Amino acid sequence: MEIQADSLDGVLYNLYQAIRTHGRPHKGSRGDTLELLGVSLRILKPRARISTSENRGKPFSAIGELLWYLSGSNKLDFISRYVPAYRDDAVDGIIEGAYGPRLLAMRGSINQLDSIHRLLSEKQGSRRAVIQLFNAEDIAADHKEIPCTTTLQFHLREGLLHLSVTMRSNDAYFGLPHDVFCFTMLQEMIARRLGVELGEYYQYVGSMHVYDAYIEAIDKYVEEGFQATVEMPAMPEGDPFRRVDGLLAIEARLGAGEELDAQAETGDSYWADIVRLLQVFWAKERPETQTGTLERLRTELAHALYRPFVDGRLHLARRGVVSAGAPAQPFDGGADVAV
Numbered sequence: 467m468e469i470q471a472d473s474l475d476g477v478l479y480n481l482y483q484a485i486r487t488h489g490r491p492h493k494g495s496r497g498d499t500l501e502l503l504g505v506s507l508r509i510l511k512p513r514a515r516i517s518t519s520e521n522r523g524k525p526f527s528a529i530g531e532l533l534w535y536l537s538g539s540n541k542l543d544f545i546s547r548y549v550p551a552y553r554d555d556a557v558d559g560i561i562e563g564a565y566g567p568r569l570l571a572m573r574g575s576i577n578q579l580d581s582i583h584r585l586l587s588e589k590q591g592s593r594r595a596v597i598q599l600f601n602a603e604d605i606a607a608d609h610k611e612i613p614c615t616t617t618l619q620f621h622l623r624e625g626l627l628h629l630s631v632t633m634r635s636n637d638a639y640f641g642l643p644h645d646v647f648c649f650t651m652l653q654e655m656i657a658r659r660l661g662v663e664l665g666e667y668y669q670y671v672g673s674m675h676v677y678d679a680y681i682e683a684i685d686k687y688v689e690e691g692f693q694a695t696v697e698m699p700a701m702p703e704g705d706p707f708r709r710v711d712g713l714l715a716i717e718a719r720l721g722a723g724e725e726l727d728a729q730a731e732t733g734d735s736y737w738a739d740i741v742r743l744l745q746v747f748w749a750k751e752r753p754e755t756q757t758g759t760l761e762r763l764r765t766e767l768a769h770a771l772y773r774p775f776v777d778g779r780l781h782l783a784r785r786g787v788v789s790a791g792a793p794a795q796p797f798d799g800g801a802d803v804a805v
């Protein structure tokens with residue numbers, strides 16, 4: 467089955483209905499699901515990577531997960547602050563299937579992002595620009611958690627960088643919005659590093675499923691109706707990977723409770739907004755000033771598309787729902803507003 471749309475929301479809207487209509491019951495390792503085999507997604511405007519729906523817009527935890535990948539870390543400590551559900555997957559504080567070490571130091575040393583950049587700089591039309599995340603070792607012995615994503619293949623055609631992702635398993639409710647966000651961001655970062663434009667995004671999934679406990683939630687999503695296509699602004703020119711260390715340092719300072727001026731720190735409105743979203747997330751650690759901080763960040767945002775997500779946090783803050791130590795992402799269900 468192929469589902470094509472301009473945006474993540476367009477894909478979710480059609481996919482959720484397809485799962486409802488054609489999905490077959492399957493008992494997965496983590497619970498009962500409705501499943502579709504062999505689903506191919508195509509997103510024509512990969513910058514429309516954040517859902518504008520009531521409860522599938524996850525910019526805060528998705529940015530946290532992207533930074534975790536880019537840090538090369540496999541530590542639970544980092545990611546559990548943004549996606550607490552990882553706690554169930556950790557072995558001695560380590561996520562064995564973490565993408566970061568595999569992307570940046572596969573088999574201890576191979577930086578696969580550098581390989582892609584070199585390959586496509588030298589041979590633009592190459593069909594070899596494949597990042598491997600899944601390894602034979604992953605199923606040779608039993609592991610608590612292994613990568614759901616098998617490969618990322620980049621295609622440079624007529625000045626556009628397209629990305630095909632293959633996944634062995636994808637949770638259409640929780641995993642998919644995060645995966646699309648992180649992989650299309652990586653796609654745009656590599657496009658900028660190569661000095662080319664962003665193309666289309668494809669995701670082929672062996673087992674696409676929704677856990678039974680979230681069937682009602684996907685029905686609710688569909689009832690909201692078709693969402694307008696809202697694109698993130700284009701990433702500024704230049705190599706975004708040069709920014710990674712700086713962004714990680716800022717993230718660590720925010721996590722430690724520091725306040726900072728996003729524009730002064732980044733000198734760029736695109737990345738300043740990304741930092742502001744992190745500030746919105748971390749504002750929960752100071753409940754006494756949280757509402758004021760969120761209101762200030764809301765007015766500082768250079769791009770209006772992020773405001774509804776700040777409003778979601780403001781709504782929670784005013785109700786006293788999001789407080790110090792609370793997760794961004796209620797993976798355990800619960801809140802139905804954008805967090």
Ligand SMILES: O=c1ccn([C@H]2C[C@H](O)[C@@H](COP(=O)(O)O)O2)c(=O)[nH]1
Pocket residue numbers: 494495496611612613614615635636637638640641642645
């Ligand atoms: O990037 C990811 C990582 C995990 N999952 C989901 C898919 C499955 O529901 C579950 C992993 O379970 P197994 O496929 O390993 O049984 O996590 C995703 O959707 N995306």
